[in-house]
Amino acid sequence: MELAWYWTAAVAFLIINFLLVSASVLVYAERKVSGYIQARPGPNRVGPFGFLQPFADVLKLVLKENIVPLTANPFIHSLAPTLMVIIAMGAGGLIPFARGVVIADMEVSALVLLALTSISVYGVTLAGWSSNSKYSLLGGLRSSAQMISYELSMGMAVLSVVLLTGSLNLVEMVEAQQVGWGFFGWNIFRNPIGAVLFIVTAFAETNRTPFDLPEAEQELVGGYHTEYSGMKFGMFFLAEYVNFFVASFFIVTLFFGGYLLPFEPLIISAFPGLADSILLTVLQILTLVVKAGFFAFVFIWVRWTLPRFKYQQLMTLGWKYLLPISIVNAMVIAIVLAVLNAF
Amino acid sequence: MIGPILFSVFAVAAIAGALGMLFSKNPVSSALWLILTLFCVAGLYLTLNATFIAVVQVLVYAGAIMVLFLFVIMLLNLAELPRLQTGDGKRFLGYVGACGIFAALMITTSSALGVLPEPVSVGVAAETGSALNLATLLFTQYALPFEVIGILLLVATIGAVMLAKRRFV
Numbered sequence: 001m002e003l004a005w006y007w008t009a010a011v012a013f014l015i016i017n018f019l020l021v022s023a024s025v026l027v028y029a030e031r032k033v034s035g036y037i038q039a040r041p042g043p044n045r046v047g048p049f050g051f052l053q054p055f056a057d058v059l060k061l062v063l064k065e066n067i068v069p070l071t072a073n074p075f076i077h078s079l080a081p082t083l084m085v086i087i088a089m090g091a092g093g094l095i096p097f098a099r100g101v102v103i104a105d106m107e108v109s110a111l112v113l114l115a116l117t118s119i120s121v122y123g124v125t126l127a128g129w130s131s132n133s134k135y136s137l138l139g140g141l142r143s144s145a146q147m148i149s150y151e152l153s154m155g156m157a158v159l160s161v162v163l164l165t166g167s168l169n170l171v172e173m174v175e176a177q178q179v180g181w182g183f184f185g186w187n188i189f190r191n192p193i194g195a196v197l198f199i200v201t202a203f204a205e206t207n208r209t210p211f212d213l214p215e216a217e218q219e220l221v222g223g224y225h226t227e228y229s230g231m232k233f234g235m236f237f238l239a240e241y242v243n244f245f246v247a248s249f250f251i252v253t254l255f256f257g258g259y260l261l262p263f264e265p266l267i268i269s270a271f272p273g274l275a276d277s278i279l280l281t282v283l284q285i286l287t288l289v290v291k292a293g294f295f296a297f298v299f300i301w302v303r304w305t306l307p308r309f310k311y312q313q314l315m316t317l318g319w320k321y322l323l324p325i326s327i328v329n330a331m332v333i334a335i336v337l338a339v340l341n342a343f
Numbered sequence: 344m345i346g347p348i349l350f351s352v353f354a355v356a357a358i359a360g361a362l363g364m365l366f367s368k369n370p371v372s373s374a375l376w377l378i379l380t381l382f383c384v385a386g387l388y389l390t391l392n393a394t395f396i397a398v399v400q401v402l403v404y405a406g407a408i409m410v411l412f413l414f415v416i417m418l419l420n421l422a423e424l425p426r427l428q429t430g431d432g433k434r435f436l437g438y439v440g441a442c443g444i445f446a447a448l449m450i451t452t453s454s455a456l457g458v459l460p461e462p463v464s465v466g467v468a469a470e471t472g473s474a475l476n477l478a479t480l481l482f483t484q485y486a487l488p489f490e491v492i493g494i495l496l497l498v499a500t501i502g503a504v505m506l507a508k509r510r511f512v
Contacts, residue, residue, distance in 0.1 A: 076371075076375070106394060107394055107395070107473060107474065108394055108395050108398050108474060111395070111398045111399065111402060112398055114402055114406075115398055115401040115402040115405075115406055117406075118401075118402055118405075118406025118407060118410070119401065119405055119406050121406075121410050122378075122410070122413075125410070125413055125414070125417065126375075126413075128417070129371060129413075129417050137417065140417065141414065141417055141418060144410055144413065144414045144417075145414065147410070148407070148410060148411065148414070151406075151407070168395075168474055
């Protein structure tokens with residue numbers, strides 16, 4: 001379906017604003033959830049239940065002075081947070097939100113996702129280097145080593161889904177999960193190891209606990225964004241939350257049926273008028289957001305319950321366990337599919 | 344006619360990136376210029392409708408290889424290179440002139456020999472660059488070269504590991 005460019009622009013505008021607002025909601029959710037996990041109320045002063053807290057935080061960040069260290073490289077120092085936000089938002093353009101509602105429906109959109117993941121390391125690395133501070137540099141170095149290590153396993157996990165689908169297109173990946181009864185066609189049931197691998201590597205790629213060594217406060221002050229202040233720091237903050245929200249969207253898209261409603265064929269046969277209606281699109285968007293919201297909650301939940309890995313544990317896990325498991329998983333799936341197709 | 348315009352933009356930016364890489368003194372800036380060039384080459388592939396190659400270009404070169412380059416540069420914390428020669432306008436003019444004469448000679452010779460490539464029209468069919476077509480070609484017509492390249496990469500990897508494990512006494 002070829003849409004006019006202004007429709008694409010309108011949808012893109014909506015999605016960017018949705019991601020911006022969801023980032024502030026997630027900041028609030030993270031502080032509330034961490035509060036309850038640690039048996040304290042969390043933010044409850046600004047607005048009802050403290051709901052206006054993230055907006056107050058944003059206002060504070062915008063009003064703060066922008067400090068660039070004297071020895072920093074000013075151009076790259078500003079480029080790094082911009083890159084982070086652009087890449088985080090760009091990945092949002094690949095998500096199929098409902099049947100027919102996706103900005104960039106490319107033939108190889110799964111690869112574009114991996115490409116965006118792999119270039120997002122530049123933001124962190126350049127931020128670490130350009131600040132000209134040892135803490136930032138160590139944070140940047142750690143993050144590039146970590147992301148290179150986990151990219152491979154993530155690629156292999158995506159490859160296992162590509163094998164199952166027979167396509168590199170995210171929309172086709174979602175549609176291929178419609179087989180089977182109820183929701184047992186979802187890739188989590190067909191490819192559970194790949195799902196676990198993808199979720200673990202998604203944690204590592206978004207630099208979330210237990211893989212948040214790039215910003216380990218105890219050792220590195222603030223990690224790669226030590227030397228940032230004001231809204232530039234705010235952009236890193238924004239990119240982190242958008243990143244893990246987008247990552248939960250991709251977890252859902254690849255392994256949990258994407259926008260598909262559970263029992264969708266049954267529901268449509270019960271209400272034939274629903275097929276291809278606006279209501280179905282709205283329901284699909286809601287389903288996707290609910291599923292992604294659950295995984296966003298998992299991201300927060302894990303952050304406040306699990307301790308951080310040590311560096312050598314991180315590397316051991318990435319190279320000695322996840323990578324071989326992901327390669328074997330992809331190979332087994334390929335062999336099983338070849339055998340099944342032969343008969 | 345957006346194709347030729349995009350082509351010119353990407354081509355000029357790619358050459359500018361390459362020049363920037365050559366002439367910047369700071370190794371990190373050099374790497375960044377090279378990344379710009381790699382992105383522009385990916386853009387050139389896109390104008391040829393080779394979506395798969397374009398994405399792989401970004402994924403492999405800009406995403407993996409250049410990250411490693413930057414990582415090593417940052418790890419070694421290379422200082423800015425000392426200026427090798429003082430800025431000399433005459434010398435620069437000489438370089439430009441020599442490059443121009445070389446290009447003119449190459450074009451004349453190759454057109455005389457009839458080996459000048461035909462200009463590719465920008466409107467290549469979208470299917471030509473698809474992953475399916477590429478894979479079909481790789482696993483049928485070019486199966487042997489493909490496997491040979493695979494073995495070459497394996498040998499290079501083993502060689503790198505051997506060099507890294509060698510004890511220097």
